[in-house]
Amino acid sequence: MSDAAATAAETAPGDIQLSVRDLNGWYGESHVLHGVSFDVRPGEVVTLLGRNGAGKTSTLRAIMGLLPRREGSISFEGRELLGLPPRQIARAGIAFCPEERGIFSTLSVDENLMLPPIVRPGGLGREEVLDIFPNLKERLSSQGTKLSGGEQQMLAIARILRTGAKFLLLDEPTEGLAPVIVQQIGRTLAMLKARGFTIVLVEQNFRFAASVADRHYVVEQGRVIDMIPNADLTANTAKLHAYLGV
């Protein structure tokens, strides 16, 4: 099962929430995605692993419609997303947490939290979100960017849980954070999975990825070159180290 396309063929079509096929993407003249293909099933936590510049972040941004030029197919719950503007992709039920976290400095923590509009019913309530991230509760009136890096990351995740979107794209949520906060984010992702959220996670922290994910897609030079189920991870450690150069 080393070929991503083969895995897709084994899965029944109705069982797939997001299907990315032969996705190409460009930033201006620079061709960054060269035919990315992978699938995500409902309720899964899937990671995109790979070296810096492999195209992981670009893949997430392409799904969200934030890449200026895209070709191929991105099918979400049976609906083609290619060609839609980001706001309609968000309305389709996909929420995005960017690598730079995107906390607004002119908004208070509370305003940041309440900013993303509800796109469908069934999101977490404000109190529920604050119970998951109690650190935020005491800082609600602070300026958004006055929070610590870890708190900003929590806020960036917290605000998209309110929207009702059950499909989350998280770009390196653990980057640059202290181990204790990484653990807290890990527990949060496990809780979200238990609640039925589907998560696509871009991650450099391989150990963190192994602790939360069901499957790992390996991205290299703008392509998905391998898929490793989390259960087979130990058996594939050597191969993975070669891919990631760790």
Added chain:
Amino acid sequence: MVELFGIPPQALFGQLLLGLINGSFYALLSLGLAVIFGLLNIINFAHGAQYMMGAFVAWMMLTYFGVNYWWALLLVPLAVGATGIVLERLMISRLYHLDHLYGLLLTFGLALVIQGLFRNYYGVSGLPYSIPAELSGGTNLGFMFLPTYRGWVVVASLAVCLGTWFAIERTQLGAYLRAATENPSLVGAFGINVPRMITLTYGFGVALAALAGVLAAPIYSVNPNMGADLIIVVFAVVVIGGMGSILGAILTGFGLGIVEGLVKVFYPEASAVAVFVIMALVLLVKPAGLFGRVA
């Protein structure tokens, strides 16, 4: 009466009031410019022409259709704001991917065209617009005479400025606006229609200019050049307050009006350049303006 610093109080308070009136217009106009610049990143050079349009449309509504001042206060901003929306959709929106300079050139050209059209049809001698009956007359405050209409302009401008500040800084819609000013693509990725917000924001900024025009019509004569005369000072106000800062635009607008009035009392020769001297000094000390955030 007692003289203050060798100045008769009548003259002092008279100039202070005049400064406050001018400040009311500076504040309203620089507020509109700040709102537009914040989200669109465009220096709206047509702002003075749109202010002039406000005064003219009020005059036309009254002369041709008998629409009175109070209705004009409501209808003129809507009408002129609608022309702003059309302008943004048809022309300005095509320039967002280009350098800021193109937006400036386009709006500057539009200002010249609009002023030229009005000059062609109405001349430059100015048209009268009388003060509504409810606001004519005045009150003797003891130390000075306060014409009711001028008091109304200050109160109305303050109310609109504070209302706008509240809407932007304290409401959910304002939070969308501030967020989109900071990072429009991420706000779009949350499902918010940013292009529509940009269009409406431009329309709102233009409507503020038009409202200032209606307020100005009974004070200054309705004249195709009325905006061009004012807008240069207003740009200085925006620069002093800090580009894109809402509170900065309001406080600096009123503040500079008053300063200008005081300079007129104590050293009249300098009154025309006072604002620009202050601008130069502020830029030397705080290049981002008094209330500006360093980018």
